Amino acid sequence: MSGHSTYEPKSAFERWLDTRLPIVRFGMDTMVNFPTPKNLNYWWTFGGILAVCLVTQIVTGIVLAMHYDPSAANAFNSVEHIMRDVNHGWMIRFIHANGASMFFLAVYIHIFRGLYYGSYKAPREVLWILGLVIYLLMMATAFMGYVLPWGQMSFWGATVITNIVGAVFGDKVTTLLWGGFAVDNPTLNRFFSLHYLLPFMIAGVVALHVWALHVPGNNNPTGVEVKSKADTVPFHPYYTVKDGFAIIVFFILFASFVFFAPDALGHADNYTVANSLVTPQHIVPEWYFLPFYAILRAIPNKLMGALAMFGAIGVLFVLPWLDTSKVKSMRYRPTAKLYFFLFLLTCLVLGFCGAHEPDEKVIGGVAGFQLFDANLNSFVWLSRLGTACYFGYLVLVMPILGLTEKPLPTPESISTPVLTEKKG
Incomplete structure (x- = not known):
């Protein structure tokens, strides 16, 4: 908690101002x-x-x-x-x-x-x-x-x-x-x-x-x-x-x-x-919008794609209630930490997909041999996988993980790890 104010006006002007507009107190x-x-x-x-x-x-x-x-x-x-x-x-x-x-x-x-x-x-x-x-x-x-x-x-x-x-x-x-x-x-x-x-x-x-x-x-x-x-x-x-x-x-x-x-x-x-x-060959937004642009293009229906794009941000508003774990820091949640880094990777992959044309091949052919089916080897399918992982983490993994995982013991206070001496 921030606690009560500890500011003490030191001059007559500060005391006068503090009783009328406590801006100095607020700053301190x-x-x-x-x-x-x-x-x-x-x-x-x-x-x-x-x-x-x-x-x-x-x-x-x-x-x-x-x-x-x-x-x-x-x-x-x-x-x-x-x-x-x-x-x-x-x-x-x-x-x-x-x-x-x-x-x-x-x-x-x-x-x-x-x-x-x-x-x-x-x-x-x-x-x-x-x-x-x-x-x-x-x-x-x-x-x-x-x-x-x-x-x-x-x-x-x-x-x-x-x-x-x-x-x-x-x-x-x-x-x-x-x-x-x-x-x-x-x-x-x-x-x-x-x-x-x-x-x-x-x-x-x-x-x-x-x-x-x-x-x-x-x-x-x-x-x-x-x-x-x-x-x-x-x-x-x-x-x-x-x-x-x-x-x-x-x-x-x-x-x-x-x-x-x-x-x-x-x-x-x-x-x-x-x-x-004259339409540009490839319309792309700034880099900071690319993950959401990939989500938009991942869904063929224009309305559903737009709803998914806005929903990707909207779901974050209810995140405090989706996460059911009582432990805050992932320092003490090894499984949650793993899923978090997978989620971070998912966001980076979505950004990568947003920077490429939907029908561009993710992995090209080698000497005429196509490594994946042409319909599946495209950034639109990678975007769909990333979109599923994005919403899956926030809507499914976080609520379920909070109920099923066993976190590590947390310290009793902030000072405990600092002041406790290591035993030889």
Whole structure:
């Protein structure tokens, strides 16, 4: 538990302000004195990394919006103007574009860390749900931002996704998104407005996420709840220094993309202006959407494929109630740990499938000899297998495993493994 406030105003002004707007108390209790489990590892630093990524995206996005023209006639050229004529515009644009990928990389690590250590279980269900709401808002923001350069992949990506939304919610919703009867200038205006708005909504939900974290306190690698003050240390300086170091290391990776491989995570077709009469040979979303794209294409029926794609995220909202095990951390669940890594592999395979055309052969023929039947040796069948494994793990394995597996003994407290001396 976060406990009672320990902040003591030291000056007359602080005492005056504290009785009217306790913002200093809030800051001290949240970022300085907050009692934090003393055994957190570096997987817990990605919360701070994500906060810095969000600020980076908002700041660079505001600057880019000053020079961007959200019209079908000028959007592509305005992006080129930013790249060529605006002072340091190329850098700001590449930071923003690659920042989206870094944001999703960090959030995926954050989510899988939560899955491994059981951070979605009681009493942190609301914390988990708010995190998923942030993730959904991120996906919507990223999709709309990908449309704004108005290149070929932007235009056709918008066409495909809005049609999928229409298959689920009806043609009226599609028309509302389009602002007409096809992806055109009104669509771009709508997406630009929403792309500008949604990051501030994300910031608001992040504030709720942090609030929800500070009620039960942090989970930790053992999954054992804090039992005494001896199990914790103040957040500052112990975790501000640790988080700061992790942020620097992460941003070295970020900078390597921005300055040395700025287009490595993009698509070459997006450097061609949008043309509604020329369809790209292979329409692919950004890498962070590929697993869901594979699930969408795995099912022949358009509506069922769309429902499966949205269901892949929706099922995560009920995960705290699907997992029946009373042990949080998979450190003490060897069988669950094995299934977790198989699930992680499944997500990677789905991402790999999403990057390839459905009828492309997984294993090619050797000297005219086909290793598998041509109808089965395709990425669509591998996607179907991955989709079955994805939902099977969350809907079947987790509930059954929690009732049948025998976990290892867990420590009595966080401090037990630290303070207990090894017997010779």
